[in-house]
Amino acid sequence: MLSALRNNILPLFFIAIFAISFTTDAYSQYLINLMLVYVVVAQGLNLILGFAGMFAFAHGAFMAIGAYVSALLMNELGLPYAVALPMAGLSAAAVGCVIGIPAIRVSGLYLAMVTMGISEIVQWVLRHWKPVTGGTDGIGVASPSFFGFEFSDDFQSFHIIFVVCAVMTILAQFVVRSRLGRAFVAIREGEIAAQSSGINVARTKVFAFAISAFYAGIGGSLFSLTQHYINPENFNLYQMIMQFCMVIVGGSASLVGPFIGAAILTWLPELLRSAQAFQEIGFGLLLIVFVIFMPRGLAGFLIDRNILPRERFSRAPRVEPEQRAAPPVTVERT
Amino acid sequence: MMEIATLLSVGVSNGCLYGLVGLGLVLVYNAQGIPNFAHGELFMATAFAAYVANVILGIPYALSFLIAIAFAAVLGMLVEFLAIRPISTNRALGRASTDVAVVLSTVGLMITIKGLARIPWGDSVRKLPGAFSTETVTIGSLVISTQRLLIIVVAAVLTVCISLFFARTSLGKKMRATSQNITGAKLIGINTGHIYSATWGLAAVCGGIAGVLAAPIIFLHPDMGTRMLLKGFAAACLGGFGSVSGVFVGGILMGIVEIFFGRYLATSMMDIFAPIIIIVVLLFRPQGLFGARRAVRV
Numbered sequence: 001m002l003s004a005l006r007n008n009i010l011p012l013f014f015i016a017i018f019a020i021s022f023t024t025d026a027y028s029q030y031l032i033n034l035m036l037v038y039v040v041v042a043q044g045l046n047l048i049l050g051f052a053g054m055f056a057f058a059h060g061a062f063m064a065i066g067a068y069v070s071a072l073l074m075n076e077l078g079l080p081y082a083v084a085l086p087m088a089g090l091s092a093a094a095v096g097c098v099i100g101i102p103a104i105r106v107s108g109l110y111l112a113m114v115t116m117g118i119s120e121i122v123q124w125v126l127r128h129w130k131p132v133t134g135g136t137d138g139i140g141v142a143s144p145s146f147f148g149f150e151f152s153d154d155f156q157s158f159h160i161i162f163v164v165c166a167v168m169t170i171l172a173q174f175v176v177r178s179r180l181g182r183a184f185v186a187i188r189e190g191e192i193a194a195q196s197s198g199i200n201v202a203r204t205k206v207f208a209f210a211i212s213a214f215y216a217g218i219g220g221s222l223f224s225l226t227q228h229y230i231n232p233e234n235f236n237l238y239q240m241i242m243q244f245c246m247v248i249v250g251g252s253a254s255l256v257g258p259f260i261g262a263a264i265l266t267w268l269p270e271l272l273r274s275a276q277a278f279q280e281i282g283f284g285l286l287l288i289v290f291v292i293f294m295p296r297g298l299a300g301f302l303i304d305r306n307i308l309p310r311e312r313f314s315r316a317p318r319v320e321p322e323q324r325a326a327p328p329v330t331v332e333r334t
Numbered sequence: 335m336m337e338i339a340t341l342l343s344v345g346v347s348n349g350c351l352y353g354l355v356g357l358g359l360v361l362v363y364n365a366q367g368i369p370n371f372a373h374g375e376l377f378m379a380t381a382f383a384a385y386v387a388n389v390i391l392g393i394p395y396a397l398s399f400l401i402a403i404a405f406a407a408v409l410g411m412l413v414e415f416l417a418i419r420p421i422s423t424n425r426a427l428g429r430a431s432t433d434v435a436v437v438l439s440t441v442g443l444m445i446t447i448k449g450l451a452r453i454p455w456g457d458s459v460r461k462l463p464g465a466f467s468t469e470t471v472t473i474g475s476l477v478i479s480t481q482r483l484l485i486i487v488v489a490a491v492l493t494v495c496i497s498l499f500f501a502r503t504s505l506g507k508k509m510r511a512t513s514q515n516i517t518g519a520k521l522i523g524i525n526t527g528h529i530y531s532a533t534w535g536l537a538a539v540c541g542g543i544a545g546v547l548a549a550p551i552i553f554l555h556p557d558m559g560t561r562m563l564l565k566g567f568a569a570a571c572l573g574g575f576g577s578v579s580g581v582f583v584g585g586i587l588m589g590i591v592e593i594f595f596g597r598y599l600a601t602s603m604m605d606i607f608a609p610i611i612i613i614v615v616l617l618f619r620p621q622g623l624f625g626a627r628r629a630v631r632v
Binding site: 049053055102103105106109110112113114116117118120121124128237238241244248275276277278279280281282283284285286287288291292295 | 420421424437439441443446447450560610613620
């Protein structure tokens, strides 16, 4: 019973969120939506930072690309959200590829600086390309509609966000349990070893970039739905540090981690919202304390205590030790 | 012609500041192999320390300069002891995970220090008076601000001092040994923990001097460090993370290019230079401008 609960923690989480959504007021519905959006973004960041062990400081920028692309496609071209959302993800992934292909030439720590420079350039473009992005004033986001039904308030947009978040989570699980996910972990643990076991390191790294940028793009597009209005400030350094916190506090290299991290870090700023200073101190200390004392995050802590299941890297069902058939004992007589 | 000379003096003095900030980044990078994202905040905190000493407590400028530098050294060592050492000495983490953890720790420090500075100082901008009461000096027909002249002189003196420090003093040699081979350094009896403390202290002093010198030119604000951080990174990249003088040449080059583009193309261009330089240099010439010969790591 308990182990059935443990192994299906993510489906249960989604059922619980759906059940709660019938009882919420507007404000807590907004927070739930925001949390699900951050789950998507944190899943993407976790794939590259947690599983593949690569520095990615450009996720705020990828999120911004997704948000602006989907908002502009709907506002300017009048495209339906069902087209704008995948376009947001794909354009972020395309930018991720373009950046990723040269960026894999530089090793780990230089990558941190290159991606940070990229996020600074995207910020600059958003602020100065006024005719398109509206500069620092930002742009409004139209409400999406499907088959003539408009999803305007938080209760309605919850349904879109909920479905997309569930799909993206299943996709993340699929990636982690595939050959590609195992290649990510192999590269994190040692590039030379990975290469000598037949992994195409360069291609895998570009995939990591593109997939995680795709997640950030989709997340950015969903984020624009919750905010109804976006400006460059939404995607600055602070946003990026919040995402780092989600991955590290929740638990890097864990599929459950982003849920824990997004839940905590969506509520925390609301508690500290009185002052920017306290939000910054709170996030910063949280990040430092966790990397020092609990580098695998809350998910790692719970896995060690057998409360959460270990991460699986293959699709074959795990055989519990007690269920494993005892090997036949043969005693050789001489 | 006159304008070009004035712009040149502004560009060179800005570049010296970038070089000083970049030097602190290079020191930490060479010791521990990580980019220190909290460096901009050390710059900011020291500038505010000088402000407290000079403006609020009314201590004379020269003395408050020294107090601020001492504050920077202590802050740098404290940060290393509290937030870096517990991770880098944690044997449970693999080598790759340690680097990720240390970098994220500096990111956490960056935003924590910024938040701490926001409590007393808020979002208003303040101004630290310059070192001299006369604002400008006139050389021939060229008018230079005294503060900018001071920046250039201090940067030149520091370049020589720090180069000598690494070449001649025992501590400097120990630092070089530790960055070349930490196991070897431990074997011959160097206390590498002390070396890391000293490195962080020295790096913070470099950033701090830049902060105090820059404070009269740019306004004091809790966000002032982050922009400086990128420019310091750009200077360090151009210099190739190698020699002390390389960083300064990189910084000065960037300061000059930046000011001319800002003046003749668009002011908004000034902010985009640092990230472009970082990306272009790291992607196409990661050894920096002078990297054909592998520079000795300092």
